[in-house]
Amino acid sequence: MTYKGKFRVWRGDAEGGDLQDYEVEVNEGEVVLDVIHRLQATQTPDLAVRWNCKAGKCGSCSAEINGKPKLMCMCRMNTFAEDEVVTVTPMRTFPVLRDLVTDVSFNYTKAREVPAFTPPADLKPGEYRMQQVDVERSQEFRKCIECFLCQDTCHVIRDHEENKESFSGPRFLMRIAELDMHPLDAADRQKAAQEEHGLGFCNITKCCTEVCPEHIKITDNALIPMKERVADRKYDPIVWLGNKIRRRA
């Protein structure tokens, strides 16, 4: 089953660009990335596209397909009607380099701002002991392939460039939650989550969860639990009083 698919692909760079129409052959079983590759091989040799594994594991081929943040290699062509126009654009939250390729260094900056795993001072490497039930919860977060689709879709920065400075985004707030739930991490993550990484910007509307190709329940399992932990520390007068009394005793 081969047909001519209608594609609209954004071509351009930081100076400007536009959506261009193409007709490209589509074969049974293909994904959007296959068609983009064929387009590159047959009509537009200079089309810039980033990819690596073609298996949904490297997180390189993030783009927006018909307006939805997705991995191009995991978006099957049979989810579209044969006469449907498939629009492919770069991610719209990060600066564009060329065509479908964006500069995602914002995310690396944010990653560096989260202090690394901090074991208790009296524990030497080799002495770490922990139980499976204690690490289980945060193992879900380690499935992350760093595609940054969640960062791309989050309205806090997508719609408000000025918030980039003070908001780390779902990917890195999840990283903070992962460390805060870690049985051997001794750093204070809770105050930092709210005061330095902008957890309070998140209004739990769950778009990060909706687009995550690894189906990580970012909002339910990382962001909301983290908000509750922050509430313990900053917004709960009873917990505050309890801690005061315990410290006195």
Next chain:
Amino acid sequence: MAIGVNSPGRAQIGQKTLRTDRWWLAPLRIGVILAFFVVYATVRIFMNKWYWVDAHHYLTPLYSPCVTASCVPGSSHLGTWFGEFPRVIPFSIITFAVLAGFRGTCYYYRKAGYRSLFFAPSACAVPEPHKSYTGERKFPLVALNLHRYFFYGALIFGVLNVYDGVLAFHGEDGGFGIGLGTVIIWINLVFLWLYTLSCHACRHIVGGRLKNFSKHPLRYRYWTFVSKLNPKHGTFAMISLFTVILTDFYIMALSAGWLSDLRLFN
């Protein structure tokens, strides 16, 4: 200056969204449901009548517990704690404040409200219309962090509702009996409890706040139980909204004499 998705440096695509699906349908549907519930509850609260069916001992959850001297005879089975309320103050105001506060600060309803009523954002990758955005960091939205207190309140009201439910097994001859009203009341109770127990604050309180589950095996079990219910929290939130309206409406209809209860037993 261009803002949002058209900020300088980003791909200049022009259109606000390129989504081709009917992304506006879900927020519209939820928005209509929320608006309906708000209007219905407000009207009902100010009615100050038709909340008690004396023949079958049915009390609507919107007026439970009825503890002021203004309550009709029979409905105040928990005693009378307050004197008569002036006509302008609904005497179920406390119940209403706790229940509205619980739902209003609930993580699920927050999401629903932000999407449907505030368009922040109405759907994913669809731009919000607001010029600036500060989220839940500042007053008044920072107060949403107090959700846990409404959860405690809702637990108390949940227990009182169970008590009302037990009293609703009241037969025509004064002994044990079951009517359609009893069944509706109990269906509502089941969903109310599923909604309450699947709450995110509940999940945190029973065990989520711990760093080491292995040191607290019992709390780990509670947490595992709540974690099983929690992914369905939104579904329970919506179903229980409908069952509350249904229960209240049925009791109002009986109390006003528009319907008579279908008796299944006595």
